[in-house]
Amino acid sequence: MFHDHHYHNHHLPCLHCYPNSFIRVVQNLIERCLLLRMNQDDCVIALARHASIHPLITLTVWKELQKENRDFFQSYLHAISPRTFNYRPFQRETRFRRGNSWK
Template sequence: MVQHLIERCIILRMSREDCVRALAEHACIRPLVTLTVWKGLIKENKGFFQAYLHEISPRHCSYKPQGRLSRFSRRNQWK
């Protein structure tokens, strides 16, 4: 049952911490149980979890404020 619920959390693209919290809150499953099953799933499907954790990790933004400033300064030149 815990494995099935973890798989549902994965479908919803939840992190491990979010999954542990959700199962504790909504299914009354102790975090230690969830973490134990999660680790077992990682052992069985290492490649999948590496790709999954990479996919859901926050991505670094390539925000370049210099580009915005230069466009802003070009607009001010025409005034």
């Protein structure tokens, strides 16, 4: 799945002192999960195990990204679904946006 060195480059800022910086790091790590074609549960487990990020935080950031990128996530989740019988490589046709609504 993941190797620890994917996360050691990230020094997590203090969530309470620098919430926006902390959330940006979590967003970056979620994007790495997406590049590895992981689903939400796998991403939550990986970030908890390798980056010590509480599952609730990962879920909250994931859901916010999903809200801001509905088309992207709909295509992504369809592409990684084991029920998808017609294999088509996943392509990022929709631009992935990171919101600045974290305040």
